[in-house]
Amino acid sequence: MSSIKDVASLAGVAVGTVSRVINNIGSVKPHTRDKVLAAIEQLNYVPNEVARNFKMQKSKMVALLLPSIWHPFFSELAYYIEDELDRYGFKLMLCNSGGKPEKELYYLDMLLQNKVAGVVGITYNHIENNVSADIPIVSIDRHFAKAITCVTSDNFDGGRIAFRELLKAGAKKPAFLGSRPEVYSETLRRKEGFLHEAVLHRIEPIVYEGPDPCLDDEGFYRTFLERFPEADGLFAITDMAAAKYIETAKSFGKRVPADVKVIGYDGIQDHPYFHPVLSTIRQPVEEMARTAVTLLLKKIEGEAVEQETYRIPVRFRPGETT
Template identity: 70%
Template structure:
């Protein structure tokens, strides 16, 4: 494998000149450039990216830290993030934290040791105090107080819209179903939106949250159906599509028909939801826009721009399906 010096020697110029040619820097005479390019070609030279990173003390790697790529919402997000990063010449490192605090911290540590250029984080836990402030971070769906910008969809309005749509579909006794993640998670605003809208409509509502995220879903729904308001509820707003789908699945086992007995609205708008039956009515998150926005924000920060501390909230839309 040939290196800069080989090229320089063959072309009869200095290494600095070759470097400038490679990096398309100005002030190289066309004739010299030509000579160098010829030598590069002849030697089949390719720049050693590792040496470059070393010298510059930074890589062109951006890490995406999320609970699980297996989750279709995150995999859609990852898809667009990778696409946007690739356009800008960055590579994506994927990290599954499982939502566990220890793993989230471990990855942050490892990533800063590896001098990644930046991190896009979808974290569930309160790891704020342990963050390495050296490294640019953009958070998705989670608000930090430190200098970490946040990109999220308009969860609050989404919650209100969901409730309103349930109401329009005739629901008078709505319930919110979800798992509690962090209180700092922006997704909690979905609940708030739901509650505020329900109250402004003067409705009796129920909030049924699962405090333990690792608890079995079956048990969760079991509790919900048996112990709680099995008969009374006529509408459900589930915190995610996946959760809504599970609810519907279970509801049918309890002889509850959707949408006849209970209307359902989800949240996310995962792509393949037309393959679920019944097709879910949902609040569609602008995944692509969120992805690209986060990346651009991060790259700005990497480029040294001032960190904009505001939370960027991208509007959501109701997508009607068969469950309302």
């Protein structure tokens, strides 16, 4: 991690000048200030004073970064995070990033300026250089190269359960329908668990993936149905993907569950897409949300947390699609 001396050296100024810029005290020429700020940005420098002051944090606002608030899983997560924060006298500031990294970076900058006490976030963007383990951040599903605490469901076990349930329902040619984000996410373990269980059963499953975890492209599902008409069991990476598959499959004359058994992942049963009621791997959304807040509040108080990744068990919730 860069030091204040590194910033001073890069900017060609004295350490005291850097300190005056950081603390916004004393007189510094505009040109010199610009050089110092440019050096801070280039080195991704986080002043030690900021890290030390988090213990004395006076802000009672926590930022929640979400890719899309319209998605039922994210909405449910936000509800329980806000409820848990309220119990401890904190308020929620919602950032519906729409997948835009510049919006996420804006809220991270607010954290560095002590305008919010901490951040809980889901991001699929490359913002590694702007995230530090020294400040109060808890990630949902996403792993960073640095030691950022991550709260997630047991995606690997969820994939294993889904495979077993498809076989139990009578599927002979099970398939995984998913998406691959640009950055590593715990959600990828859903496929890993599915394939692990397939090996144990000595079955070669179908695997079909798209590039974007938030993409809802009808052409993607049509292509799958055209290429793999033999698939009689489907595990979709999310409930929304499962629902869209079912909707598209109808136009191909496929009946669910008579012709193909379908299992999703999330457990967002209240969404109007779900007719029939979807069989799914239910994420413990409330427990994930409250755990994330508990860990974040510990970080805000300067306390250590016991581990880097918290994986919470999932369960199969049968519906009408298997």
